[in-house]
Structures are given as C-alpha cells and as structure tokens.
Amino acid sequence: MIVIKFGGTSVGDADRVANAIEIVAERRQRKPIVVVSALSGVTNNLVDASEAACSQDPKRVREIIAAVRQRHEDVALQLVQQKSDFFESFIKQLDKQIEEIDTILRGIALLGEITPRARDKVMSIGEKLSSVLFAYTMMMRALPGEHVHSEEVIWTDDRFGGATPDMAKTRDAAQRVLMPLLERNRIPVMGGFIGRTEAGATTTLGRNGSDYSAAIVGAALGASEVQIWTDVDGLLTCDPRLVRGARVIDRLSFDEAAELASFGAKLHPRTLEPAIAENVPVRVLNTHNPASQGTLITRVVENAPAGPRSIARKKGIAVVHISSNKMLGAHGFLARLFDEFERLAISVDLITTSEVSVSVTVDDTQNLDKLEARLREVADVNVEADQCVIAVVGTDLLADSAVGVRVFEALRGIRLKMVSLGRSGLNLSLVVDNADADRAVESIHHALFEAPVAV
Ligand code: ASP
Ligand code: MG
DSSP states (O other), X not given: OEXXXXXXXXXXXXXXXXHHHHHHHHTGGGOEEEEEOOSTTHHHHHHHHHHHHHTTOHHHHHHHHHHHHHHXXXXXXXXXXXXXXXXXXXXXXXXXXXXXXXXXXHHHHHHTOOOHHHHHHHHHHHHHHHHHXXXXXXXXXXOOEEEOOGGGXXXXXXXXXXXXXXXXXXXXXXXXXXXXXXXXXXXXXXXXXXXXOTTSOEEEOSTTTHHHHHHHHHHHXXXXXXXXXXXXXXXXXXXXXXXXXXXXXXXXXXXXXXXXXXXXXXXXXXXXXXXXXXXXXXXXXXXXXXXXXXXXXXSOOTTOOSEEEEEXXXXXXXXXXXXXXXXXXXXXXXXXXXXXXXXXXXXXXXEEEOSSEEEEEESOOTTHHHHHHHHHTTSXXXXXXXXXXXXXXXXXXXXXXXXXXXXXXXXXXXXXXXXXXXXXXSEEEEEEXXXXXXXXXXXHHIIIIISSSOO
C-alpha cells in the first residue's frame, strides 16, 4: 500500500480536487490511503474566526464561518454538477461540522479565552471538512472513497498545537481501522494534521502537519511509499523564487532531506522521523505534472556520488560572538557559557570555536539582551542581528575540497561571519549579512549546479 498526501493548494478548488482524485484513481492498484490538508487558507480562516470570537465580534465570526462553509459546498457542487444522494449526505456532514465549530466558537466567546485545547479543536475542522469533501467527491465519481476520522487512527500526547504521535497505539489503530478497508478495496480518506489524546481530546501536529500525518500513517502500516503531492516538481537544488536555474533533485538520503526540511524546504520538519524509523521511502511530487518522478527520499541512495545536493537559507537569525582570554588553556569555560544559554532556554544552531572565542547562531532572538548581560560578566560579547545562515547540503562534502573551493570562490567580495562543516560532511554552513544573502545564494548555486563542470 501507499499513502498519498495532498497539500492545501492541491485541493484548493474544484479543478484541483478533480485533478487530485484523478491521481488517486490512477494509483488504485497500489492500494492508496489518502491524507488531505485543509483547503488552502482555511486553517488561517479558522484561526481568525477563533480570534474574532475571543474578542467578542460575532458578526465577523459568522462571516468567516459562512464563507468557509460556502466554499466547501461550492467545490462539491461544481464537481458533481447535479445534486445527488451523495451530495445530500455530504451537505449533512458539512453542516454537522459547522455546527460543531459554532459551538466551540461560542465557548471561546463566552470565556473570552482561547485555550490550546480549544484552538486545536477549531483548527482541526479544516481537515475534517476537506477530507469529508474529498471522500464524498470520490464516491460521487464512482470511486470507493471512504472517510476515516483521523482521531481514530493517530494517537498522540497532549501537547496541543504540536503533538507527538504514540506510534505503538497508532500502529494498532491503523491496523484495526485502515487495513480492513484496504482489504475490501476501499480507498480510505483522512484529514492530515489531526490526532487525539488518550483521553479523546483533539490535537494538531503543528502548522503544515499533514505531511507528518502521512508519514505517521505510512510508518504505522509499513507502506511501500509515502507520496507528498505539492505544486512543485519535488525538492529542488534551491528555492526557485531565489534562483531561476534551480532544478529538481532525483534522489536524496533521509539525512540530506531532513537537513533541508529543517531549513524550511517543502516538508514539515518532522515528516521524516517516522519514515526514517520504519524505513519508508518518501516521494515528493507535483500535482501539476503527475508524470514527473519527483524526488525520492530513501535511507540509502545507491551509487550516490559525494557532493552537494541543494542550498537552503534561513534569514533573520542572530550571531553571538563571545571571546575571552580566560578561555586560554582553561577547562569548564564552554560549559559555563552554554549553561547561560540553557538557563534562558535559548537554542543554539551553529557553533564555531577557536582557542579564545566562540560564535553561535540563534534563530529565536528573544532573551538575547539578558544573555548578553550575563555573558558580559565573563567575556567580551558582541551580538549581530539580521544575519542569514546559508546551508550547502549534500553527502560527504569533505571528500573533495573542490566543493569548498567553489563555494569560497563564489563568495568573493562577500563578508563571511561564520563557517561550519562537521565531520558528517552533510552540511557546509555559512553565515552572511541578510543583505548579502540572496546574492550569495545565487552565486553559490551557480558555482555548484550551473557551472559547466558540476562538482
Ligand atoms: N492545514 C494545516 C495548516 O495549514 C496543516 C497542513 O496544511 O498541512 O497548517
Ligand atoms: Mg502544507
């Protein structure tokens, strides 16, 4: 079996839903389970509605919810052209969900407070609606879609807004709920993003969490592939909005893809965790171009040459430079420094050190003033804001200094703030000013992927 996941834009309107259903129909032989995101923008609409409820603006709440309801009805109606029994049952389901959300929103208005639990309940409605819509539309088109409540399948802890699955319970539930459907040649359709706690409360897996849901289901059932359908041809050598010459990467290892996902590549950063644990291949595909093979992500890529695969960047980070003569030959100094980070709960990303200095990057700039004050008691400290990490991700980047030569040559004339490349050779990270970042990325991309002789 395979898991097929569609993102919000892939189910954003009637044409896109029809296209997605086509993609599922063509893969019927592979026993698909479908996971869908909310229609694009709906999760944000729901967040707005809960905020309007909280600030006692019932008119605005009604407007938003009516528009969300209408959008789902319109899509269904456009897809069936005429009303049928399936359409009538769909409308009943739709109204049931809308009633539920009205109740929660009234609760929020009454309390004047949005608890994390209530927020998850509200946000989960987007995927509930889209999955019901998708399943019914399949049926209206004579395909054996069957709606499954995600809360029956994905069991999580109770960290609302960013829950973690309990894989043992989820595996049992997936076997119990999904397998019998597949055996009867049904096509289960469930909403991504949603889970439930042991006590039965609805949780969400974090924004953009539907990818993660798909991987969880795939891992729970040992799928032969998890397919993430988006609106680009897979993972690219760079964000195409930054670099025109960006091209699709055919194959990536889990390690490489995880590194890219942590930089905001087209995947929820936790998506690969369950896939890695159960060794389930993940493929990223384009709904606008279903014939293309996309990017296949697996544990090992056979015959993969060492070298760079992709460039990512993260703007708006800060660098903390710390130097002190007390470090010279001393022990325990670094422990002391990092203790201050620990106390202020500041997470460190990159680190470089020399005998008398340490530089670190942090992407959450909260508490930095406090950190600076405390570190000043033992060292000279200089915090630079508005910096950008550029990561060149690949396999065994230390194998040949040609990669480094090309990267540094490409950065001629651009001031470098930090450089880091660990023994794993997975990620050569550079820090530059935000203002230099786009130029630097373009130039490195050109040197590594567009120059006549690729590295
Ligand atoms: N609908 C959710 C969001 O917008 C989850 C997802 O799209 O994957 O964050
Ligand atoms: Mg998404």
